[in-house]
Amino acid sequence: MKLFDTLGPVMVGPSSSHTAGAVKIGYITRKLLGNSPVHADITLYGSFAATGAGHGTDRALIAGLLGMKPDDIRVPDSFSLAKQSGLDFCFALESAKRGNHPNTAKLIVTDLSGNTLEVVGASVGGGRVRICEIDGIRTDFSGDYHTIIVHNTDTPGHVAQVTTVLAQKNINIASMQLYRNVKGGYAVMILECDDKIPENMLSWLKDLDGILKITSYNREEDI
Structure with missing residues (x-):
């Protein structure tokens, strides 16, 4: 506390x-x-x-x-x-x-x-x-970290793609949560990070196959 x-x-x-x-x-x-x-x-x-x-x-x-x-x-x-x-x-x-x-x-x-x-x-x-x-998918995050929310089809490789890009940008992941409605259906990936999410990284991820939508939240110290 x-x-x-x-x-x-x-x-x-x-x-x-x-x-x-x-x-x-x-x-x-x-x-x-x-x-x-x-x-x-x-x-x-x-x-x-x-x-x-x-x-x-x-x-x-x-x-x-x-x-x-x-x-x-x-x-x-x-x-x-x-x-x-x-x-x-x-x-x-x-x-x-x-x-x-x-x-x-x-x-x-x-x-x-x-x-x-x-x-x-x-x-x-x-x-x-x-x-x-x-958007109707269960999540659980606080807004106390820089957060990226990836909506994607539930197929192999998306978690690896996103985490690899974060590593390349030297962004440390504090926590990660994965949700889906059914196997092979609609999935949501939530990554709370210690470092700010750069806009150019989001633009690159949006163009990947199977990525449906990306939203992000960069926290500010006084909120």
């Missing part, structure tokens, strides 16, 4: 889980989309749905989608700022818990080019989050 885990994050808002964590979920979603979203359909589950309005969870998620950090003084004004920036959004509430944590939100975001991303994230306390699903 670090000192930060005891004191909690530097933030704007009443709750590290319902406000700061929500900002971070929105922020990571924006980074994974790779562009500014122009539309967002957001569903709040469990405790987020029950008490989120009082804690500003809705405004926090929109603030994150706009690129704000938990300590940004503009977080309470995110709705009006979203309107100014061209981000349209709507919310739905589900009283039931989704997954293993009550503080959960599903965000379906679209950018100006029509690219769409679905992210399910949980705020687990102290401003920490877990990204639980991406």
Whole structure:
């Protein structure tokens, strides 16, 4: 445990889980989309749905989608700022818990080019989050590391190709997770890394046979 885990994050808002964590979920979603979203359909589950309005969870998620950090003084004004920036959004509430944590939100975001991303994230306390699903595939990462998410067909060689390129770029892998829906079907590879993921490496990987989609998240020290 670090000192930060005891004191909690530097933030704007009443709750590290319902406000700061929500900002971070929105922020990571924006980074994974790779562009500014122009539309967002957001569903709040469990405790987020029950008490989120009082804690500003809705405004926090929109603030994150706009690129704000938990300590940004503009977080309470995110709705009006979203309107100014061209981000349209709507919310739905589900009283039931989704997954293993009550503080959960599903965000379906679209950018100006029509690219769409679905992210399910949980705020687990102290401003920490877990990204639980991406585009319907189960995941589990925190956003505390530089992360690359590779969507590919479940065929031999893809893990070796990706890890070889990371080694060539001198990028150290902190953890790796592999998921698939069925054998030979749709697969997702998640690699949390100690070093920043370079954009030119992603462009090269996207051209490989069997790679369907690549998203990445380069963390910043103050998020």
